[in-house]
Amino acid sequence: MKIYGADYYPEHWDESVWDKHINLMKEYGIEWVRIGEFAWAVVEPREGEYNFTVLDRAIAKLKSNGIKVILGTPTATPPAWLIRKYPEILPVDYHGRVREFGSRRHYSTNSKVYREYAARITEEYAKRYGKEIDIWQIDNEFGCHATTYSFNECDRKAFIEWLKVKYGTLENLNKAWGTVFWSQIYSDWNEIVFPINTPTFENPHQMLDIYRFMSDSSIDFMNMQVEIIKKYSDKPITHNFMIDFMDIDYRKMARTLDFVSWDNYIATVDYDPLRQAANHVLMRSLKKSPFLVIEQQPGRVNWREVNENYDAEFLAMWTKQGYLNGALGVMPFRFDQIRFGAEQYHGGLLDYAGRPTKRLELYSKSRQETEGILSPKPEVAIYFDYENEWMHRINHVNRKFKYWDNIVEIFKAVRELGYNVDFVFGDDDIEKYHTLIVPYAFNIADSFVKKIKNFKGNVYMTCMSGLKDEKNWIVERIPDKLIDEFGIEVTDFGAIG
Amino acid sequence: MKIYGADYYPEHWDESVWDKHINLMKEYGIEWVRIGEFAWAVVEPREGEYNFTVLDRAIAKLKSNGIKVILGTPTATPPAWLIRKYPEILPVDYHGRVREFGSRRHYSTNSKVYREYAARITEEYAKRYGKEIDIWQIDNEFGCHATTYSFNECDRKAFIEWLKVKYGTLENLNKAWGTVFWSQIYSDWNEIVFPINTPTFENPHQMLDIYRFMSDSSIDFMNMQVEIIKKYSDKPITHNFMIDFMDIDYRKMARTLDFVSWDNYIATVDYDPLRQAANHVLMRSLKKSPFLVIEQQPGRVNWREVNENYDAEFLAMWTKQGYLNGALGVMPFRFDQIRFGAEQYHGGLLDYAGRPTKRLELYSKSRQETEGILSPKPEVAIYFDYENEWMHRINHVNRKFKYWDNIVEIFKAVRELGYNVDFVFGDDDIEKYHTLIVPYAFNIADSFVKKIKNFKGNVYMTCMSGLKDEKNWIVERIPDKLIDEFGIEVTDFGAIG
Amino acid sequence: MKIYGADYYPEHWDESVWDKHINLMKEYGIEWVRIGEFAWAVVEPREGEYNFTVLDRAIAKLKSNGIKVILGTPTATPPAWLIRKYPEILPVDYHGRVREFGSRRHYSTNSKVYREYAARITEEYAKRYGKEIDIWQIDNEFGCHATTYSFNECDRKAFIEWLKVKYGTLENLNKAWGTVFWSQIYSDWNEIVFPINTPTFENPHQMLDIYRFMSDSSIDFMNMQVEIIKKYSDKPITHNFMIDFMDIDYRKMARTLDFVSWDNYIATVDYDPLRQAANHVLMRSLKKSPFLVIEQQPGRVNWREVNENYDAEFLAMWTKQGYLNGALGVMPFRFDQIRFGAEQYHGGLLDYAGRPTKRLELYSKSRQETEGILSPKPEVAIYFDYENEWMHRINHVNRKFKYWDNIVEIFKAVRELGYNVDFVFGDDDIEKYHTLIVPYAFNIADSFVKKIKNFKGNVYMTCMSGLKDEKNWIVERIPDKLIDEFGIEVTDFGAIG
Incomplete structure (x- = not known):
């Protein structure tokens, strides 16, 4: 399987524009799209009021035009009505401050109420599209924006439960954490708190367990969705990992995934090709098998301090580099370039007026140049x-x-x-x-x-x-x-x- | 009208010193003073207990000596008793933290209870001095210290009301803000919150409306006072704008003012004369008419990291620069140099012992050197x-x-x-x-x-x-x-x- | 009296290791140890459940081997059970954030409930060991990690009481603080708050009183312990001051101490011998009498950004420098090097396997090289x-x-x-x-x-x-x-x- 495709957001456009988009996809050899991973409020605008029209029609139109669909579950963006009803879902940062609604990833993976809602919407997606679509993506970039870490009361209680499983007794925990140092001996599980804004250095053994627990929390949250989807669908399941990202144990997370995907953006301020290669190789090494670049930087991004442009030749080169390091596909993010929203300055394969760019043209040509590339044999x-x-x-x-x-x-x-x-x-x-x-x-x-x-x-x-x-x-x-x-x-x- | 004067704080001195001050004013040609803009706790030391003795006597003495008075309403400094009674008046910063009592400008312009108290003290000032004084200044430096922005619950509710007026329906708002991006669609007005400490980038359309709303909040707060004063007084009304200050739409704010005033401090760490000129010209351009430099840096200030001194010749030069760019007057801040308070290191026209300085002497001489300067004709x-x-x-x-x-x-x-x-x-x-x-x-x-x-x-x-x-x-x-x-x-x- | 010794933590080891440690002490001339200052949770693992076995046995074994004991009261580290029961003990920092449990010094000196518990454990220590041990150390490094400053409600109330004693009337306070500036006049003591996160500069006279009050709070907290100990013990009492530390008026704090001790770590990123000397001299100058270096940097520390190693000769040199500036002893921190806890990277006189290091050897030799050094005669x-x-x-x-x-x-x-x-x-x-x-x-x-x-x-x-x-x-x-x-x-x- 080789995947030539791009990320696409039909819900960002009036339906009347879809035909134009799909015609361009076909013209330029875009055979796959990833869609739907931020569409929760579109399909459930009020609690329990589902309206799948947009996704239904978009998927039908894509499929009928021969384009395969990777569908993302939308749990990275709990809707405004849900946060208003249960503000305790919001994560709390290391400074003890609530991270508010208004961007994305505003949830603690340990919130029990959020897990219920996330399970419910996942089940709705899985039931409805389990047979129809081709690959599943769970959520979007777990841990992005430091959201692996949340320190609210839900997280604290979950941490204590995690510790009980790991240590069995407080005696074991006290010994492992060396709590005799600085008089930190615990006599009751409920005395354990996150060392937020402590006067000085934290207990290093506790900190390591916190890092482990937080990583496990994201993995558990993902696996909950994996299990729900498997009840309704036998399509491969993946998740989009991040570049240079170390907060989650991806080796452990990858176990329940059918293959690894990742989002390949330039990692450092200065472009360093071999550093990009190291990320490709790490992704390949997680399962020792081919991976998908499910998001590929197309040119300019929006999230740097200074967002420079890149000649379209860079996209072609990056695409080939993916294949040379064992990718089964490289999908530019995103097909459609968008005039509004927090990523309005992010480049795409079309321009703001919906016209094809040189990036689309060169990405399209890279297909023939990647034919026959063999997977590397590591020494x-x-x-x-x-x-x-x-x-x-x-x-x-x-x-x-x-x-x-x-x-x-x-x-x-x-x-x-x-x-x-x-x-x-x-x-x-x-x-x-x-x-x-x-x-x-x-x-x-x-x-x-x-x-x-x-x-x-x-x-x-x-x-x-x-x-x-x-x-x-x-x-x-x-x-x-x-x-x-x-x-x-x-x-x-x-x-x- | 040409205004030769300075800023003066009679309440900072024992009444016995006033004669000495006023004699020096007369000796050096100070014909105008601005007073009273931080005097709230002096005239209302406890709720409802008014004691105007100090202002009454100071104004009477100044006027009887031929000195004209610009009187500031004291709403930049709500007294301790008011904050203790209604702590919800305090602003909340972008990090979600309350900004405490203990300096100045510690109020949200959207606090309803604060608007009531501000209206009441403004009316007291207006009734008492509406005929007697010569020019009104509203409050002091709206928005200084980033106080244009406050994010407490009063502000949130006021923002929602502002949005209702602007958009009419949530459907319009959702469309304008592109809330389909990242699943931010609102189904109830009350779901709208300020994007404080969000995991990542905010909605750029929402942010622009927040900037507009915050600017409007200060303008509304000012206009409330303008209307009260006009009931009791036909004297010109102004406000002291700031250098390089962009949080408030001064063009919009200037509409209800009779003329623009501003506070001319050196804008940058290194003195750049043409940058100072740009500020003069911006102030003149707001109403395309002459403006007043109601506060002029006299020499050393107190609020820089390193507060250097300036030769007295600088004050003379700055004064002339004001006239050359269309000023109707340049008033050094402040006449009296003060030994106590948060600005104790700020220079004045007198020294700490109350003796005239070379600054006072050269400011006085600059008068004849600015005679006959014509307003520039822009091309x-x-x-x-x-x-x-x-x-x-x-x-x-x-x-x-x-x-x-x-x-x-x-x-x-x-x-x-x-x-x-x-x-x-x-x-x-x-x-x-x-x-x-x-x-x-x-x-x-x-x-x-x-x-x-x-x-x-x-x-x-x-x-x-x-x-x-x-x-x-x-x-x-x-x-x-x-x-x-x-x-x-x-x-x-x-x-x- | 000359003190050759080191800091030691018997509670960090299985009792079976103590003999090996003590034999090494004797072999290398370690005649004094300081112990016990973080042992609260060891001796009182649950409220009111005292278990002094570890300290009893360690002190007995040390004394029976001819090693003298400096015992620290353990109030720098309130146990987890106490914080869980009374979270109001936790200090609040200048940003208004609670400083959580999980390191050390997590208490406000003005917490009344904490003063009760601190008095109780001090009394237990004093009663039990008042005759047996040789010198007392109160608490550990008052004010370390900026803990001189706490701004919770207990602190505010204590500050108001302190102000009442100092000023008698609000009229006096208003005059001294120049509250007429920026309308800060107080009409009720309870209006006084800490100027946390104010929009701009605080009242400089209030700030000076805050610094004085916070320093006095630590001194009072210490003196409470001094008085308790004196009821049960006639042994000298000291406290370990810090390098380059200016938050507490050490001159005032030293008054009730029998002699000054301090912790000599390299003050600056680059080692500057004369700066170290300045600290020695300041410590000697506090009481114009010999002082004890109760903690001496042994080599590598753990709390710098980059913790470099030092040749063992440095320790010998630092020891001699102490004597040349009037020390009565220099005690390396710490004898035993520890594998766990927040200071696991900190060097000691033993290595991680409990073997003597060259540092121990050279420290031991420095003894003969410091014989006969006379106290300097300042000019x-x-x-x-x-x-x-x-x-x-x-x-x-x-x-x-x-x-x-x-x-x-x-x-x-x-x-x-x-x-x-x-x-x-x-x-x-x-x-x-x-x-x-x-x-x-x-x-x-x-x-x-x-x-x-x-x-x-x-x-x-x-x-x-x-x-x-x-x-x-x-x-x-x-x-x-x-x-x-x-x-x-x-x-x-x-x-x-």
Whole structure:
């Protein structure tokens, strides 16, 4: 399967314009569209008043014109009536402030009432379109705008339940978190609060569990939808992951997805092609299988401080780069360029007057140039772990250190030597690679320590690897369990500015 | 009428010192004083307990010595007893935090209870001094310290009422705001909230209406006072506008004022004479008539990070610059230099011991040097619009772009070529100018588009002009309605860093 | 008395490890330990359930091995059960936000309920260990993490009571605070609030009283504990002051302490030996007597952005520097290096596996190198006053100006000329010095003005000295009361960038 398509918003246009759009899609070889992921208030303008006319007619028209449909569930944007009725759905940020209605992603994944409403609308979508559409996308960019993190009372209660499951007893928790330090011993589960705006540094073991819990909350919220959809539909299910995004354990999240999708925007202020490649490879490595670029930056975006334009040739190049790194498709975001809304400055494949752009033309041509591209055969494995990312965020010996940025530097160096790379996780097989790199791996899973010891090829390790256990304690002797293997013990260390 | 005077605070001194002050005024030709604009707690120390003795005696003494009085209504500083009784008067900032009592301007213009108290004290002032004093100033520096914006529940309710008047129906509002984007469709007026601390970018059409509403709120609050005063007094009414200040539509605010006044402080960290001139010209252009510099920086101020001193010659130069740009007077702030209070480091015309300074001496001499200065005859018109300023603040393609700063650069270039400039607004006549410049005018009023087409002289337009309609939507074809006139269409664009 | 010792946390270890620790202490000459200052939840895990086993056994074992004990009261860390029961204990920061449980110092010193609980646990400590241990430390680093300042309702009420004592009548307060400025006149004590998040600059006289009140609150809270301890124990009492710390008037706080202790960490990002010396000298100058470095940075710390390592020779050098400036001991923080908790990256005298480090070895050797060091004989006095520090923080003519930083520059210049320095306070005798410097002394106490006039040696004064009275008003004529003495009057001034 190859996917040539784009993201499309029929509800943003008068129905009379759809024909013109669809004719252009056909003219330029757009065979797939993703639609519907922000359409909740369109289909349910008041509580319980469903009106699927727009989606029904758009899907019918697209399908009858031979265009395949990826349908997104609309839970990233709870409608105004729902927030007005249950303001406790709104997330609370790290500063203790409610994040208000008026943009998107304004919900806590742990809100029980929101889970009910989200389940209900998902079920409506699944029942109605489960047979008709071709692929499902759950929600939109979980965790975008730092929304993985919410600290309201729902979140606190859910965190305590999560801790009860993990630790069983408070005694275990007190021991794991080292609460004897600074007199933080808990005598009742309900004493546990989020360390919001504390006078000084938080408990690093508690923080790691908070990062884990928040990631799990998004994954649970997604899986709830996956299960509902599977009751009504046997179409593949995906979610659009983000670039350089480390708040959610995507490896864990990807388990219940049929394939990984992601949104490929330029990650850094300056365009760095190899950094883009690192993101492609990470996405491919999550399931060690082809992925979909379900949103591809088309040219100018709207969310930077300075939003520059890009020649249309960039889009063609980015598309080819996706295929070269194992993509099964690259879909520019978005087909139609829109005059209103928070993304009004974002480029599209059409212009503001609905005319085709050079971007559309070159995207269309890139199709023949990507025919026959083979998937790369990786030779070098780089160990990566989302939990390490979180450990590196907490009270660091060098707070300027960025785990992923430094992993990317190693990735780039290896690619520049001409080798193909996979990122590998603790439970991956690594026998097929000829070289293994274990960079900045604060904690190395026990199972992976064994793999390192058995690895036939060269293993490279950096500073900081093997410094921590899974509770985020520093180990007694560094690198943990690998002193004999590498023939070196780290007895002291410090950061260099 | 020429106004030679200064700002004065009799209530800051023991009455025994007034004679010394007034003798110095007479000695140095100070014929006008502005007084009373922060005196509320002096005249009403407890609710309903009026004691006008200090103002009565000060005004009587000034008038009997031939000094004319500009009296300010004291509504910029609601007293402690009022805030304690009605804390809901306090404004709420963009972060959702109450702005507390303890400085000044601690009120929301939309608080109904505050409007009642403000009306009452204004009426007391107007009844008592309506015949006696010479000019009225309403409140003090509306919007200073970002107080145009308040987001409490009073403000929200007032905003909804304002929207009902503007749009009539929610259907109209939903359409104008493009609420179909990101599922923001409203089904009940009361669902509308301020987008405070939202996860990501706000609705740009809603934001523009918020800017308009907040500006209107200050204007309404002022006009309430204007109407009360007119019941008791036929003296001219003004308000002191601010330098480089764009939160309130001064063009609209100036309509009910008899003349424009403004407070001329150095706008930028480095002194830029032509930027000061641009402000003078903007103030003159609001009503196309002479204005009063009702507060003139005398030398050192107190509110900068580093408050440097200025030689007294600067005050003389600034005074002359005011006249050269069409001022009817320039009043240094303040006559008396004060040892206490939040402005204790601010310079005055006297020193801390009450002795005359060289500033007073040179200000006094500047009088003869400004005799006979004629008002400038503008030749070049630069289109300016407060609503464009607000559009440029919202989700910009280049968030570093500053509308007014860039207008000033054009103003400076024209002045350096030797031409006099007026700023012109959409409803101004422009026939008398030989050249018209329309810079960065996102939206150009329909009526002004017609004037551009009919203009006899050269018209210069820049990038970004004609990009938006009045709802803050991007137009289909750019520049809107002027493609034929200029013979160019903009089909794509981007920001340059 | 000379104190060779280190800070130690027996509760962080299984009792089985203590023997190994104590043997190492004896081997390396550690004769003193400070313990127990964060042990509240260990000894009172639930309200009223005391369990002193750990402290009892640790103290017994230490004492029986000839190691002397400094015991800290544990009030810096109220347990989770107490905060859950009385959340009003939590402090509120300058932004109006509650500072949550989850680190340390999460209490307002003005909370009445917290004072009760703090008194109770102090009494338990004092009763149990009053005879047994050797020195008391009250709490830990009062004011650390900006916790001198709290703005909750308890604090507001306490502030009003403090003001009543100081001013007697509102009339006096209104006059002293110059509340006629900006209409801030109070007609009822209860109208007084903290100027949190005000639209603009606060009342500078109110602010000075707030700084004084907050400092007094910490001092009162400490003195409450001092009095309780004295009922049960005749051992010396101290408190660990901080480096470069100016929120509390340490001169006033030191009065009820038997000697001054302080925590010597590198004050600035770059290590500046003379700045460290200035801190030693300030600590010595508080009581003009020897002080204890009760915590000495051992090498790497954990709380910087980039926590570099230091060769062990640094610890030896820092130790000797302490003695050369009049210390009676220098105790590295901490003996045991810990694998968990918010300070897990902080260095110690042992390594993570409990093995002695080169730091321990060199600290041990420094003992013989510090034998016979004599206390310095100061020749030059530099006038210093915590209240001046606070005045320099408020609405300054040059907000970049830092009082203590500039005092340190003068200190360094004098030391580089080869002279020993004391800091002197308003009530110190200054006859024994040959030179007096009065730098940046906004307000000079009346009693000290007399001393300046009578001083036999040279007196050097800088700009800004004598600008303010004790209410933080600018004086009429500058420098206040010293114009004749110095033969100069400052009639105008300004800041230089």
